[in-house]
Amino acid sequence: NAGVTQTPKFRVLKTGQSMTLLCAQDMNHEYMYWYRQDPGMGLRLIHYSVGEGTTAKGEVPDGYNVSRLKKQNFLLGLESAAPSQTSVYFCASSLRPPRFPYEQYFGPGTRLTVT
Amino acid sequence: RKEVEQDPGPFNVPEGATVAFNCTYSNSASQSFFWYRQDCRKEPKLLMSVYSSGNEDGRFTAQLNRASQYISLLIRDSKLSDSATYLCVVNTGNQFYFGTGTSLTVIP
Numbered sequence: 001n002a003g004v005t006q007t008p009k010f011r012v013l014k015t016g017q018s019m020t021l022l023c024a025q026d027m028n029h030e031y032m033y034w035y036r037q038d039p040g041m042g043l044r045l046i047h048y049s050v051g052e053g054t055t056a057k058g059e060v061p062d063g064y065n066v067s068r069l070k071k072q073n074f075l076l077g078l079e080s081a082a083p084s085q086t087s088v089y090f091c092a093s094s095l096r097p098p099r100f101p102y103e104q105y106f107g108p109g110t111r112l113t114v115t
Numbered sequence: 116r117k118e119v120e121q122d123p124g125p126f127n128v129p130e131g132a133t134v135a136f137n138c139t140y141s142n143s144a145s146q147s148f149f150w151y152r153q154d155c156r157k158e159p160k161l162l163m164s165v166y167s168s169g170n171e172d173g174r175f176t177a178q179l180n181r182a183s184q185y186i187s188l189l190i191r192d193s194k195l196s197d198s199a200t201y202l203c204v205v206n207t208g209n210q211f212y213f214g215t216g217t218s219l220t221v222i223p
Binding site: 031033035040041042043044045048050056058090092094102103104105106107108109 | 123149202210215
């Protein structure tokens with residue numbers, strides 16, 4: 001099993017450009033999450049999905065959109081990138097809490113720089 | 116008020132030392148609790164879940180105090196390989212809330 005994979009691993013964007021980050025999991029998990037991690041801020045939830053075709057806002061959703069058309073994939077879109085979106089983005093998946101084991105499994109991260 | 120608060124450290128301890136990390140959470144309805152470990156520029160990985168009765172995994176002991184909304188992690192006989200950032204994580208409803216992490220460096 002590959003677990004959780006993320007594409008791409010690194011990206012540099014110019015302000016105003018758009019891009020899509022892809023997250024894929026092969027563990028048949030219902031829940032998927034997108035986080036961003038900034039120095040001194042910890043991981044903050046952007047959006048999450050509790051199942052195919054459903055999405056919900058997290059703590060910092062502005063400037064991002066998501067889609068979950070297939071259970072194994074969760075896409076994060078930036079329509080018009082801004083320097084404030086420079087960050088490390090992590091995708092995670094889990095079984096539905098509190099089904100055991102319900103810890104989150106993370107992808108390796110995408111390092112995004114917006115200039 | 117933040118959902119989860121941790122002392123960021125850094126903690127610099129010699130090999131073989133015992134070190135303890137603390138974490139508080141704000142929502143009394145939180146259901147599940149975890150400690151994750153994150154190495155530099157890597158993804159977080161589960162270290163251990165935290166149960167109400169307390170639990171131990173080798174050199175690691177986790178405690179939960181629901182009345183005080185407090186979670187702790189004790190590392191005994193620290194190894195160089197324990198150097199990392201330790202994240203306190205709380206599950207409330209459909210969401211997981213992360214502390215900012217506590218940095219640990221074990222010195223030879």
